[in-house]
Amino acid sequence: MITDFPAAPLPLPSEAELDEELAALGGDALIPKALRRTLFPVITKEDVFNLMLAQRQDPQKVVSDFADAYRDYVGANHALPTASGTSSLHMALVGAGVQPGDEVIVPAFTFIATAQAVVAAHAVPVFVDIDPVTYCMDPEAAASAITERTRALMPVHVHGLPADVPALRALADRHGIALVEDASHAHSARIGDRVAGSLGDAAGQSLMADKNFPLGGEGGIAFFSTPEAHDRAVTYLERHGIDYGMSWIAAAFGASQLRRLPYYDRIRARNAALLGEALDGTGLFSPPHVPDGHVHAYNMYRITLRPEAAGLDDLPVHAVKEAVHELLVAEGVPAREWQNTPIPCHLPFRSRDGFGNGYPFSLNPGAVRDHRPEDFPVTLGMLDSTLVLCRELRSPVEYERALRYADAFRKVARRPDAIRKRVEAGDYRRPYEKAARLG
Structure with a gap:
């Protein structure tokens, strides 16, 4: 046992x-x-009882009740529960208005799902180096990478430390682009009294079983600052027939874990x-x-x-x-x-096959770079x-x-x-x- x-x-x-x-x-x-x-x-009797009682409820209500409770905890305006962290990041980008061929600036140091979510949104990830002290996205490097086709900055609160959101927010506002958080490491992390996930225009967060806030298996959640962004993500799923729904089992387990x-x-x-x-x-x-x-x-x-x-x-x-x-x-x-290596040097971003025939990279060839590890000296x-x-x-x-x-x-x-x-x-x-x- x-x-x-x-x-x-x-x-x-x-x-x-x-x-x-x-x-x-x-x-x-x-x-x-x-x-x-x-x-x-940690699995307690409360977790087990919550799972058993949840079987008597409508599965969608179990999921929506969990999403509402966690949205309130984070202080976000709108939430969309998803099946994984990667799908939550995908929906955060869609909700923020990212379109096929757009450029999204991401740090060269993160988990590969950050950049894969950009590709899932049919956009092109543009990689920049990190701050030498916090290891989060360097705002100056991000500023240097902005072009007329940049639609969003996507900082990662890496390891659970919030990125320099004030500097990145100012940069995004100056260029009229979105700020989308990857908060997958940052459950309960804060800047001042604001919790990660509520700091940008949208956010994605993994809730898988090895995170500080674990659900029962895989799960994620996307947060949005406006109803328009939330509706944009929901409409996208409906239009494309994508099932990113969170399991009621994961949600029931998460509901009791949230209390602890x-x-x-x-x-x-x-x-x-x-x-x-x-x-x-x-x-x-x-x-x-x-x-x-x-x-x-x-x-x-x-x-x-x-x-x-x-x-x-x-x-x-x-x-x-x-x-x-x-x-x-x-x-x-x-x-x-x-x-152990910058994300742009992993195979999916070296070969850039994408969805086939180089799509979506082929939509914006000017944003594509053949990176070497030495291009990111701070990360190295x-x-x-x-x-x-x-x-x-x-x-x-x-x-x-x-x-x-x-x-x-x-x-x-x-x-x-x-x-x-x-x-x-x-x-x-x-x-x-x-x-x-x-x-």
Whole structure:
């Protein structure tokens, strides 16, 4: 039987463990292999009862009630529940008025679905580099990419940190184009008192089972600022005979999960602060930057390496990152790369077959570029020098587990000699030189 309880409790860490040999060199791991598994989402009796009771209701009412409740939570004006995050982004673009052949500016660093949704709307994605601190769309890069055929900016609140919406909003208004959020990582993220999903003209958001706010399987939701945008998306579905409807099972599960979302948010924020304090003390590692007035949702937690702080700046930063990655994993910390190459260098945007015969790229050949990874130097630098924790700060991650993650970073940072030796003995390639990965 699958249970939300771990096999055994992790003991609270001790200072003495930090001085023990690294696990990769024969010492004991801070988190033993038998105790490394974490489970998400949490499934409670309320979730099960809600699913059972929902069987007595009209399926469409279950979905619409969920969509209304979550729309109110976000503070959006209109909502359209969908079957997936990608379909929600597609509908957000359609609702915002994107037409075949239009250009939509997207960041080169995101999940591939951001750009695929643009193609689904029969438009052409135009890729720009990211901000070197937040890793979200760089407003200056976006400004340089605007042409007379640009219809929308599509920033991604990557990892759960809202993009620079004030700057992008001003840019969009100056050029008379739409601002469409990809809020798929950003459940409960905010700028001031406004929640991601309610910041632009439209937004799409994934609600799949590995997100901070999970539905039962796949799901998504599109938000719109005006009734005209909402009606445009609904009419599009009807006219084309597309079934993007959300499952009532997913909605019923989401309805009870929504009640616990504020609790999950507080646990993640606590664990992120705990880990951030530890990272700041190592010198070698830095936590995510959060601009003033922004609330990070921590769907992912991207950690930046500072080799110069450990006397390792004579080594290639990507090799230091790889060596550190191996040492952390041996200690039981599930650090990883998330993405390893800019999205425009993935096969669908290199071959540009689209729907066949190059459509919709053929509608606007002037917007098409044959990109190389080097076209996005900030993205490459970020991929070279950062690692990610994905689910490891969420509830039900135990407090003692979060403490042990923090201690693993401290333990590795104390051993620049081991990092150097590993780099000098290894043959590490830059991330984009490997096979492109979706995640």
